[in-house]
Amino acid sequence: RKAAFAALRHMPSITRDDVRVNLLMNAGLLADMTMLGESGAEGIGLYRTELFFMVRSQIPDVEAQADLYARVLDQSSERPVYFRTLDVGSDKQLPYFNHRPEENPAMGWRSLRLTLDRPVMLRRQVRALLMASAGRQLNIMFPMVAEVAEFDTARKLVNMEVARARRLRQRLPSQVRVGTMLEVPALAWQLPALLDRVDFVSVGSNDLLQFLFACDRGNPDLSDRYDLLSPAVLAFLSHLVDACARADVELSLCGEMASRPLEAMALIGLGFRRMSMPAGAIGPVKAMVRSLDRGQLSSYMRSLLNVPDHSVRDRLLAYAHDHGI
Ligand code: PEP
Ligand code: MG
DSSP, rough: OOOHHHHHTSSSSSSTOOOOOOOEEOOSGGGGHHHHHHHHHHSEEEEEHHHHHHHSSOOOOHHHHHHHHHHHHTTTTOEEEEEOOOOTTTTOOOTSOOOOOEEEESGSHHHHHHHHHHHHHHHHHHHHHHHHHTTEEEEEEEOOOOOOHHHHHHHHHHHHHHHHHTTOOOOOOEEEEEEEESSSSSHHHHGHHHHHHSSEEEEEEHHHHHTTTHHHHHHHHGTTTSSSTTTTHHHHHHHHHHHHHHTTTEEESGGGGGSSHHHHHHHHTTOEEEEEOOOHHHHHHHHHHHOOOOOHHHHHTTTTTTTSSSOHHHHHHHHHHHHTT
C-alpha cells in the first residue's frame, strides 16, 4: 500500500467529478521539510514555529529565527508556507519562560493571548518572518484567536513591523497575507467582521473539538467520549464553509481531523477544498479524494447535519464502502 501511495505523489488531487482538493502538510522542524517533495504536498499549511522555541535553552533572537524561517522558505520550492506565530502555554511550556501554574491551562494564558501581552516577542517574530521572506510571499497565521479585536491588535503589530522594515529600507516580502486559526467557537459568531479582515482562515480541529464539547483533548478517560463526525461538529463546520464561500475567503483545516481519510471525506462533502496534515497522511487522503464523487457526497452530507445522533461515523463508513471509496 505504501508503494501505491508513493505512486500517487505526482498525480493530481482531484475527485472523479473534477473538483480539486489542495493537500498541504504540517511541519514544525526543518527536518520535516524534506517530506515536502516526498509527500507531494502543495505547501506547508501549518508551520508550528513554537517547536524551535521549545528545543532551545533561551529565547531565539531575531537573527536565529530569521535564519530558520529563510531555510524553511528555501526548502519550500516556491510552494506556500503558513507560519503560525508562537503557540505556547497549556501543554507547550518554554523551559526558560516563567509560566505560572494555572488551574485550567488549556483555557489559560497561552498562545496569542500570551504574545499579545508580550508584544515585543510577537513583534520580534514578525520582524524575523519579514526578513526571511524578502521578495517572497509571507503567510502569517495567528493561533487561538477568540475575538476579532485580538486579530486587529495582532495585525496592527504586523503593520508596525512592515512600516519599520520600510523605514529601514529593507527588502519586503512580495506579499504579506495575514490570517487566523479558528479554534475557539466564539470566533465563529463574529464571521461577518472577521471575514472582512482576514486573508484566510484555518480550522484547528484539535482545539476546536476540545472547546466545542468542553472536553479536555489530553484526557484519556474522555478520548472516546465525543466524535468529530457528530452532527454538532459537522453543522458547525458547514456554517463556516458557507460563510467563507460567500465572503470569498480562503478556508482550510489543519488539525488532526484532516489526516484520517474518513474525516477528510466528510470535510470535502461539507465543502472544504483545502486541508493540511502530517506528511504521511497525504497519500491515503489523496487516494480517497481520487475515488470520490463530490457532488453525490455533498447531497448525502447535507442529510446528516440534523440527525440527532452521537456520531454519524457508521453511516459515513457505510457510504464510503458502498461507493468504493
Ligand atoms: C489544532 O488545535 O487543531 C492545531 C492545529 O493546533 P495544535 O494542535 O498545535 O494546538
Ligand atoms: Mg491548537
